[in-house]
Amino acid sequence: MLWTAGTAYADKPTSGAHGGSNGKSVYASASYSTIKVRQISGPTRGKRGSLSSVDVNWKPPACWYEPVFTGQELKDFVNRNDGDGDVGIHESWFGKQLWTDHYRDGKPEHNFDDANTVAEGYKNWNLGKDGYFWRSVAPDKSDPDSWDCGRIMFWQDANVVPKVPHAPTPEMLAEYAYNKVQVPDTEIKLKPTAKSTVNLPTWVWQDKGKFKAITVRAELPRTNLWAETTAKPVALHLEPGTQDATTYPSSGDCRINDDGSIGTPYTQGDADKTPPCGITYLHATNGTPYHLKASITWHVTWRGTGKANGTLPEGTFDTTQDVNVQEIQAVNR
Template identity: 55%
Template structure:
């Protein structure tokens, strides 16, 4: 049975912003336990429990993005949000015991939630002597030494840690048997990892090729294109060590949207959406003799700039998908965009007197 949310906090504990229920059951892992450390820099000294509560999720770019920009894609759906918090394994019984032994000698308090730390009395009573908490949560005898598993704790997504939602993983440090994921709200899943990786996808800067370059002529089409290969799919992998959970999030370019920077212009196509060609390119490069043709992707300006260039915006739409350790195939995430701005001067048509 799940325990009551009510609990009284001793004066030695720091303030709690939100409280969660204690886990009651668990479900099996999808794969073998990863032997990687539960937290960067963590070891038997117990510093994983006292030095901080950052995530141990590893993120790496698997492919693409050779000319990656400095900003991630932005979700088209304004209602989409990255995961705010989740639970992770943080310490073996030996690590927890070591942390408490140091605490007894005047060491740092132990983080039992992202925003709550306990002192010696609470840690000894609950995790060493097995004392039940006031909310009914069962204690642990001798830190569960001899049992196969780890103690878990909530972590906040560092990208949104200043939000209220990030403070919803406040269940006190709890035990979970090996090869199992806690059956608790905000338990880690491949989908959570995929959404976390979404904000880590770095795509190439959106700077398009133009003809003519830098200066266009009124009522003469400006050709716009992107070479194939520069905007290849970008794949990012996120893994949670010690759980067998992973997800790969892939961003694939699907179209280029043109905003001339003025209402005195026409776009090609008329909606300004230039699709990705079969070979991965966008638009068609200008060739000699094409000046009288309408480009498949481009802009025709109807008024000169008059000294101040137009701010032409080119934004790539990226289709975002993921697959992971759930072995359930490909899943969709909201499309993302990345925008670039280029100065464009437009001159009047030059007449020739005969």
Template identity: 55%
Template sequence: MYASVGGDPKGIAGDKAHYKGGKPYKNFNTAKSDKGMWWVGVKNKDMEDDPAAGACDRKPFWVDTGKDPGVPDAIDTQTLADLAYQRTKVPDTEVEVKPENRSTVNLPTWVWLDKAKFKEVKVRADLPGTGLWAETIAKPVGLHLNPGAEDAETYPASGECAINDDNSVGTPYTKGDSDETPPCGVEYQRATAGEPYQLKASVTWEVTWQGAGKTGGDLPNGSFETTQDMDVQEIQSINR
């Protein structure tokens, strides 16, 4: 791997001879110290016995502030983006359900997510002194419902609930909506018999990143699921 160093640090002074004659730098002790740093190959102390460590012998080279070093195994904005991605934690998928935990056969159960819980998550990583940084942006792009019963219906039929303009999902249930069709929800056709159905709600998060030097790109999407017990009752009616 490579590390950034400032000025003329101990340990690389003997390499000055490598730069005599103006190649590749006219002045090893360049006055550009406020605009960048010298980088040098450094062996990982925990892996010094690894044969691959012998390849870490690159001579010191200059990197301008905010620029990727552009050599294999050196820390760059992509490395920082990967680190930020590993540290990205999105909120738990906790959907609101009405009727809560108990549904009725052939009557819709409304499902929604409040906009306060369903928003972008940003994580930033940087390499001090180098001007290198990267930030990941995890954006929720959809909610998928799996009612846990083969003959149950979902709203919409695909089970994919769209995100509203205000970043919420679905519509909160209000009194008098029991006979309405929810924009996001499920409808069970049979009552449970002892064991509740397992309603699964999973949120897909689209992850991108941006970094120093106008770098950026896409990272793997993430899907996070929660399971909720759903008891379904059947109302018996008597016709006279």
């Protein structure tokens, strides 16, 4: 704790945020981003969930910098909140004098980084200048990587992205949007519906239109930065819930058709046929159902400002369905 006319508080990695999630509290806290996210294509109804990356080592950005205040807005914020708020992810200032010393009267302050670098002060909140004060942002302050953004709030002229580590880029926005993609529940249709029968195939399918590409757009206000992240369904993977089963295809990977359908619907008379997507169980369940896991793989691409584009790790979303399997005895005379 550093005591002056105000208090500078440097925290240790903890979860949570300062204040609420709207209005004035957003600007007091470095846990809230001004990035605007909206879905611009794909299904929006029904039960949905977030993707899980198939790359266990990948994660969206832990921290970045973004514009928060004009000079006048910073001055108004300090006067309105009595100087109580975050000047960086892990540093909060309480008391007006800390703010006025640095942003009004030009007093240097130390950044909260490993090198303990010095941030030069500003005169009169930079009033009259065209630009913004930028601040670090971390959705999860308990993430150790959030400590990589250690600069206190700094000035950047308008229409310019600062050339500092962890400055926002179209790719960063695309990665941020990755976790905002909401995909449909993976529940699939089975035939027979009540009970499967030992050694007879269970057909698996989904009607057309269920699984379509989904695009989410992320924009960072007060910059020209934007990105669109698109998740396209490419395959359904079946795990029967027991080793005593045969999947069709043998890999358990069923192709998703261009119209968003999977497999072929069961029709009467197909009981002895091999389904393009399905399972044959080899042993009955005897009161305890098998847990059939169905996972959709989504191929993820992005594009953004300045014709930037690329790919992100494929994502999966799965559900588990109970399957009861009966055994029918045949008697020969």
